[in-house]
Structure formats: C-alpha cells, structure tokens
Amino acid sequence: MKKLILLFILICNLLASNINFIDVKSKSSINFTNSEQQYLKNKKQITMCVDPDWMPFEKVENGKHIGLASDYIKIIEKSIDIPITLIQTKNWNESIQKAKNRECDIFSMVPMIEERKKYMDFTSSYLDIPMVIATKTDKHFIDNIEYILDKKIGIVKSYSISNILKKQYPNINIVDVESISDGLMQVESGKIFAFIDNLATINYMINKNFLGILKVSGRLGNRLQYRVATRNDEPILNTIFDKIIKNIDVATNEKIFTKWVNSPNKETIVDYALIWQILIVVFLVILIFIYRQYILNKVNHKLHILVDEKTKDLEDINKNLEMLVEEKTKKLIENEKLFAQQSKLVAMGEMIGNIAHQWRQPLSIISTASTGIIMHKKYDLLEEDKLIETCTSINENAQYLSKTIDDFSNFIKGDREKTIFSLKDGINSFLSLVKGTIKSNNISVVLDLQENIKIDGYENELMQCFINIFNNAKDILVEKVEDNRLIFISTFINKDKVIIKIKDNGGGIPEDIINKVFEPYFTTKHQSQGTGLGLHMTYNIIVDGMKGTVEVNNIEYKHDLVKYRGAEFFIVLSLN
Ligand SMILES: Nc1ncnc2c1ncn2[C@@H]1O[C@H](COP(=O)(O)OP(=O)(O)OP(=O)(O)O)[C@@H](O)[C@H]1O
Ligand SMILES: [Mg+2]
Numbered sequence: 006m007k008k009l010i011l012l013f014i015l016i017c018n019l020l021a022s023n024i025n026f027i028d029v030k031s032k033s034s035i036n037f038t039n040s041e042q043q044y045l046k047n048k049k050q051i052t053m054c055v056d057p058d059w060m061p062f063e064k065v066e067n068g069k070h071i072g073l074a075s076d077y078i079k080i081i082e083k084s085i086d087i088p089i090t091l092i093q094t095k096n097w098n099e100s101i102q103k104a105k106n107r108e109c110d111i112f113s114m115v116p117m118i119e120e121r122k123k124y125m126d127f128t129s130s131y132l133d134i135p136m137v138i139a140t141k142t143d144k145h146f147i148d149n150i151e152y153i154l155d156k157k158i159g160i161v162k163s164y165s166i167s168n169i170l171k172k173q174y175p176n177i178n179i180v181d182v183e184s185i186s187d188g189l190m191q192v193e194s195g196k197i198f199a200f201i202d203n204l205a206t207i208n209y210m211i212n213k214n215f216l217g218i219l220k221v222s223g224r225l226g227n228r229l230q231y232r233v234a235t236r237n238d239e240p241i242l243n244t245i246f247d248k249i250i251k252n253i254d255v256a257t258n259e260k261i262f263t264k265w266v267n268s269p270n271k272e273t274i275v276d277y278a279l280i281w282q283i284l285i286v287v288f289l290v291i292l293i294f295i296y297r298q299y300i301l302n303k304v305n306h307k308l309h310i311l312v313d314e315k316t317k318d319l320e321d322i323n324k325n326l327e328m329l330v331e332e333k334t335k336k337l338i339e340n341e342k343l344f345a346q347q348s349k350l351v352a353m354g355e356m357i358g359n360i361a362h363q364w365r366q367p368l369s370i371i372s373t374a375s376t377g378i379i380m381h382k383k384y385d386l387l388e389e390d391k392l393i394e395t396c397t398s399i400n401e402n403a404q405y406l407s408k409t410i411d412d413f414s415n416f417i418k419g420d421r422e423k424t425i426f427s428l429k430d431g432i433n434s435f436l437s438l439v440k441g442t443i444k445s446n447n448i449s450v451v452l453d454l455q456e457n458i459k460i461d462g463y464e465n466e467l468m469q470c471f472i473n474i475f476n477n478a479k480d481i482l483v484e485k486v487e488d489n490r491l492i493f494i495s496t497f498i499n500k501d502k503v504i505i506k507i508k509d510n511g512g513g514i515p516e517d518i519i520n521k522v523f524e525p526y527f528t529t530k531h532q533s534q535g536t537g538l539g540l541h542m543t544y545n546i547i548v549d550g551m552k553g554t555v556e557v558n559n560i561e562y563k564h565d566l567v568k569y570r571g572a573e574f575f576i577v578l579s580l581n
Contacts, residue, residue, distance in 0.1 A: 044245070056114075057095065061206065073132070110239070121234065124237055131232065131253065132258075136203055140192060146223060147222050149223075157198050160188070347536060348539065348542065374402075378396075425581050428496055429456065432454060460580075462551045491510045503580050519559065543555060553576060559571070
C-alpha cells in the first residue's frame with residue numbers, strides 16, 4: 006500500500022516536471038495610487054485583443070491565449086487582481102478594428118507606431134527584437150535591403166514595420182500577406198521573393214514548417230520593441246500597466262523568453278484541469294488495482310489453505326497406500342513362494358509315485374531273477390548260460406533303476422544352468438518320468454519327433470513345462486475319456502524356430518476360460534487337485550526364461566480315420 010502511494014506521488018512529480026510553470030506571484034511591491042486602485046475596483050474586467058496567429062509571441066488556440074505575450078498578461082492579471090478577458094478575432098486586422106471601436110481595452114503585444122497613438126497608449130517595452138528577412142535557402146546573404154527593393158517583399162497586413170519601411174524606402178515593393186505562415190508559404194512557392202518579420206517569429210516558423218526550405222538571409226537595421234497598448238481614452242490604465250511591466254525582473258523576462266523563443270516547440274500552457282483529470286484517473290486506476298490485488302490476495306490465501314489441507318490429506322492417503330501396497334506385495338511374494346513350493350511338492354509327490362510305479366516292475370524282475378538263481382542252485386540245476394542270462398537281466402534292470410534315479414534327481418535339483426541339449430532326449434527323459442502315470446491310466450502317447458533339434462536353455466525347466474501340460478492332459482482324459490486316451494507330441498523346425506505341439510483328445514478347454522488358463526491361481530479343479538499354477542509357471546519359463554512363446558487352442562483332428570477334439574499347446578523356441 007505504502008509503495009503504491011509513493012508511486013502515485015512520483016507520477017504527480019513527473020507530470021509536474023514536464024510542464025514549464027511561470028512564476029506569476031503577486032507583486033505586492035507595486036504601489037498603485039489611490040485613483041489607480043479606485044479605477045481597478047470599478048473596472049471589474051479588462052478586455053484584450055491579440056494577434057491570433059503570431060507564434061511564438063502569441064496565438065489563440067482552442068479559445069485560449071498562449072505564447073510569450075500570454076505569460077506577461079498572466080503576470081499583469083495577477084498584479085491587478087481583476088480578469089483580463091480575451092476578445093477573439095479572426096486576424097490582426099480585426100483586432101485593430103475592435104481596438105478602434107473600443108471593444109478591447111488593450112493589445113497584449115505591439116510595437117509603438119504613430120498611427121496607433123490615435124487610439125492607444127503604449128507601456129514601456131518588455132521585448133526588443135531585430136527584424137529580419139527570410140528567403141529560400143538558395144538565395145545569397147542580403148546585407149542591405151536596398152539590394153532587393155525591386156523584388157516583392159511580403160509583410161503581414163497592418164504590421165507596423167510595413168509603414169516604417171515604406172517611409173524609409175519609398176520604392177519598396179511591399180506585398181500584404183494574411184499571416185506569417187501565408188507570407189512564408191508565398192516565399193516557398195516563389196510568389197514573393199522575401200518576407201520580413203521579427204527574428205523570433207521567423208525563426209520559430211522556419212524551425213516548425215520550413216526547415217531546409219527557407220532561411221534567415223538578412224537583417225534590417227530596425228529593431229522592434231514590443232509593449233502593451235492600452236486604450237488612450239482611459240490613460241490611467243496605461244500608468245497601471247506600465248508600473249507592472251517595469252516591475253518585472255530580468256530573471257522572469259529571461260525565463261519567459263527562453264520558454265517561448267529559445268525552445269520554440271514548447272507551446273505548452275499549463276492546463277491544470279487536464280493535469281488534475283490525469284491525476285484523478287491515475288489515482289482511480291491505482292485504487293482499482295489495489296482493490297483487485299486485495300481481493301486476489303484474499304482468494305489466494307484461502308486457496309493456499311485449501312491446497313495445504315488437501316495436500317496433507319493426499320500425503321496421508323499416499324502414505325497409507327504405500328504401506329498397504331508394501332504389505333500386499335510382501336504377502337503376494339510370500340504366497341507365490343508358498344504356492345511354488347507347494348506345486349513343487351505336488352510335482353515331487355507325483356514324481357515319487359511315478360518312480361515307485363517304474364521301480365515296481367524292474368524290482369520284481371530283479372527279485373524274481375535272483376530268487377530263481379537261488380532255487381536253481383539249491384537243486385543243483387544252475388546252468389552257466391542261465392546264470393549269465395539272469396545276471397544280465399538283473400544288471401539291465403538295475404541300470405534302468407539307476408537312470409530313473411538320475412532323471413529324478415536332475416529334475417529335483419532344478420539347477421538353472423543353461424545348456425545346449427537335444428530336444429528329443431529331453432522329451433524321452435520326461436516321458437520316462439511319467440511312464441508310470443501313462444501306464445496306470447492307460448494313455449497312448451503318439452510321438453512325432455524330428456531328429457537333431459538342439460535347444461539352448463534350461464532343460465529341467467522345459468521338462469517341467471512338459472510335465473505340467475502332460476498332467477493337465479492326463480487329468481482331462483481320466484475325467485472325460487473312457488477308451489482310447491491319446492496324447493500327441495510332435496516337434497519340428499520351421500525356419501529358425503523350433504515348434505513343439507502337445508495335444509490330447511480330452512474335448513478341449515471351455516471357450517469362456519481358455520484365455521485365463523495362463524493366469525496365476527486359475528483352476529477349475531478341486532483345491533486338493535489343482536493350484537492353478539501349472540500353466541502360469543509354464544508360461545513364465547517359456548516366455549520369460551527362454552524368450553519363446555506358448556499358446557493354447559482347441560482343435561479338431563483325425564487320427565487313424567477317427568475324428569477327435571482336444572486342447573493343443575503350441576510352443577515356439579529359438580533354434581540354437
Ligand atoms: N488339456 C486341457 N484340457 C482341458 N482343460 C485344460 C487343459 N489344460 C489345462 N486346462 C484347464 O486349465 C486350468 C489351469 O491349468 P493349470 O495347469 O494352470 O492349473 P491346474 O491344473 O488347475 O492346477 P495345477 O497348478 O495343479 O496344475 C485347469 O484347471 C483346466 O481347467
Ligand atoms: Mg495343471
């Protein structure tokens with residue numbers, strides 16, 4: 006607020022500094038006689054005629070008297086303390102007429118000439134200025150007017166200098182012009198050769214309108230002294246005005262002269278009304294601005310509080326959310342671990358079942374063979390050939406058992422070592438792991454495996470994928486198919502890709518769930534039978550671990566001329 010008031014004061018100062026105020030303080034030092042004071046008291050107002058177009062000396066602009074003379078009139082007006090009223094005229098000629106008719110009491114600025122003394126008195130001069138000749142810029146310097154007496158010389162009609170020159174040079178060819186501008190324009194157009202007036206006026210007009218076209222090219226010996234003229238039928242008026250003019254000090258004279266003649270472009274008159282209007286508008290604008298700022302600050306403050314509150318709420322919510330998300334993520338990771346462990350345990354359980362099934366046969370062979378040898382030895386019937394044959398069979402079965410153990414431990418170890426392995430070998434070892442399941446559930450596995458496909462990846466994990474797909478096929482076959490349970494496994498190379506297809510004849514996956522089977526924990530089986538992780542793990546191993554793809558579709562196909570329907574898993578891996 007303080008800043009704005011300071012700003013306002015500064016603007017006022019700036020405005021004031023651009024305007025040339027003339028000191029018009031009352032001259033209390035003037036001693037008017039009683040009769041002069043009495044005259045002024047009765048007079049009420051003084052009427053004034055001026056030259057309406059005579060800058061920088063004077064001019065009437067928008068009904069106001071401006072120019073050098075107007076500053077002197079202001080000083081006089083202040084001193085006499087009664088108004089001096091302008092009588093407007095079209096030109097100087099009309100002003101003279103009005104003075105003669107006593108319509109105006111004074112002339113503001115005139116030189117003293119005999120003819121005017123008939124109706125006017127003259128005060129002392131307040132300005133003394135030389136007369137000069139203006140011509141076009143291409144004309145030579147004129148050091149004596151006599152050289153141009155044969156040429157047309159313009160002077161404003163009724164100007165006193167005209168008569169003075171006519172007396173001095175009877176041969177002079179003077180052309181009356183309407184005004185100074187008119188005279189100078191006629192010089193410019195070549196209608197007249199030169200124009201005569203005082204130095205200040207000509208200088209002012211050339212600077213304003215004829216720069217580079219006209220110039221002051223000579224000086225007359227005559228000087229003109231300008232005075233105030235007062236009606237001669239009221240001589241007391243002259244004594245009053247003369248006193249005032251004599252009382253104007255040199256500093257004020259210089260100030261006025263500099264203002265109007267030395268800086269001719271400053272025609273400024275002090276229009277206080279306009280200044281006040283500007284100041285009031287500026288002040289109003291500042292007030293509106295302050296009010297707007299105040300309202301804005303208020304709203305801003307409210308908004309700040311609201312935003313702070315909301316931010317705090319959001320921060321709290323965020324904190325809670327972060328904690329919640331952290332908690333849930335932790336739980337999910339734990340669950341995932343648990344499920345992975347569980348599914349591994351289930352897989353291990355199934356594996357043990359398979360091994361048990363696979364071992365039963367060879368163990369009974371080994372057992373039968375060894376007890377046979379013992380019996381034959383007891384009854385001394387043991388022939389050498391028989392012994393070798395039986396031992397060979399025992400050895401073969403023992404070898405098979407050992408391989409089963411190797412396969413099993415390889416799977417359980419789950420080492421994540423990336424190796425290059427034969428796809429056919431991998432599928433065979435997976436099949437030997439599920440051999441028991443295949444037999445006990447009466448499933449026929451139809452193989453179509455291309456030789457020499459090498460894969461760079463995790464063999465054990467890929468086997469686990471096969472087991473997961475196989476187990477699902479087995480489950481659906483056991484549930485839905487009585488006879489002729491079929492699982493087809495085919496592998497082949499297409500361009501630089503390895504394609505593995507595993508299909509069954511279990512009737513397919515219902516269309517409304519087929520898009521969900523790879524999602525974690527999606528199962529249609531009873532809790533005790535399925536976790537819903539099998540295909541999710543398969544997807545992760547193939548897509549994330551081996552950069553392959555896996556998808557499932559229901560297909561219809563023919564085998565041995567019989568039509569079947571089932572799910573087909575389509576795995577694509579990169580060829581090593
Ligand atoms: N060959 C298929 N034929 C029909 N439905 C299938 C087949 N394979 C998978 N599905 C369906 O997809 C579901 C998801 O299989 P996924 O192996 O992920 O889980 P699951 O077998 O239910 O449980 P687990 O995690 O023990 O394997 C199964 O519950 C089943 O409904
Ligand atoms: Mg499964």
